């Protein structure tokens with residue numbers, strides 16, 4: 057096989073391109089690396105078989121990875137309207153700041169006295185997040201939204217136990233993000249499902265109906281996963297507090313609230329925030345993220361260890377002696393590079409800039425909703441916030457499913473929206489444009505969606521076989537999920553591969 061599999065358009069694996077003895081430029085680093093590794097690690101940690109690295113020339117390696125990168129879809133390439141994910145543009149300046157040697161080369165185990173600048177940055181970010189959420193204290197510790205949820209729920213449990221309670225239930229609406237019930241179960245709670253009202257938000261009457269002396273908290277996302285503001289949140293908070301329970305507000309959709317509303321003012325006791333959504337840090341391939349947790353003064357003592365504190369002499373330090381704390385959830389102090397990026401973003405925008413974000417995110421979602429509503433009506437009539445959840449009648453009219461529409465959108469060069477979520481909306485299309493898209497981009501997207509609607513009626517078979525223009529055609533998603541092949545194993549004759 058040549059360096060490019062011309063017949064199938066498939067980029068060969070780098071191992072397939074390998075030829076024994078082929079190398080790139082060699083930089084003389086003195087001692088052979090194997091000897092150095094043996095010295096540093098000791099023989100017990102070093103394998104005695106060759107790891108089997110591919111052998112290629114420098115241009116081959118460069119071309120290989122460049123070709124692969126061109127097969128990928130990225131926010132930096134085009135519109136990424138994935139609902140519930142806030143795939144906004146991540147400004148390059150964030151990366152530049154995070155790559156400053158003083159931040160990038162700082163070892164997490166360095167003594168606090170030698171990392172005062174980094175700790176000051178963390179303290180300022182904590183302060184900014186407290187201000188934005190309207191809460192009293194923040195921990196930057198959790199590494200993702202889901203870990204923030206677990207942290208928050210462990211705080212609920214610690215708070216309840218400290219009062220001598222044994223409350224075991226957490227109420228969650230039927231629109232909840234999947235991580236919410238998972239985190240509740242992990243934290244040892246039983247999930248009680250609340251039904252969303254006819255207008256697309258939780259009604260206080262439903263929460264009052266479910267509340268009892270076993271309820272530890274309600275966990276609710278605001279705006280919720282229908283993209284609708286929880287209009288009765290203050291009355292719900294009051295009902296919870298009267299019943300001796302807490303309000304956990306999943307702040308993953310904070311993008312819609314920035315500068316417009318504060319969870320603290322809604323009566324929240326605990327909030328987690330996804331920095332990789334609202335504050336433009338990269339989502340990564342499952343990480344590293346950051347899901348800081350903000351709480352009221354009453355709950356501060358339960359926050360994870362270590363706590364960042366200012367000593368009497370003015371220096372920043374870590375306090376590890378907090379008997380009520382839920383303890384450590386991960387190594388070191390959060391994903392520091394993400395904290396630097398988020399802080400750079402907050403500083404670059406300032407208060408007014410952050411306020412613009414919330415307003416523009418809402419404007420863009422409603423612009424898309426309006427442009428599509430003839431063919432893709434909203435699931436609930438209530439006004440949309442930062443995202444809109446749409447439906448369609450193509451399944452009945454043409455046998456074309458939401459998945460088919462999403463696949464066809466790839467042919468138009470767009471990443472598809474989130475589909476089939478939230479679960480309460482059959483065949484849902486969930487679109488979150490974010491504030492970073494220009495009106496022209498939204499217009500092209502709206503035109504593409506409406507064109508696909510017409511195609512689905514006129515040429516349903518063509519739509520059902522989409523995508524037609526991507527490097528990989530429609531994949532067998534069930535087999536890919538259930539039996540993924542994650543590792544290449546060379547076959548004896550080295551021409552066939554797994």
Ligand SMILES: Cc1ncc(COP(=O)(O)O)c(C=O)c1O
Pocket residue numbers: 140141200201202203233235236277281306308309330345347
């Ligand atoms: C509403 C909501 N809650 C929680 C999460 C979980 O966040 P993470 O993916 O960082 O674990 C998400 C993720 O998108 C979300 O949309």
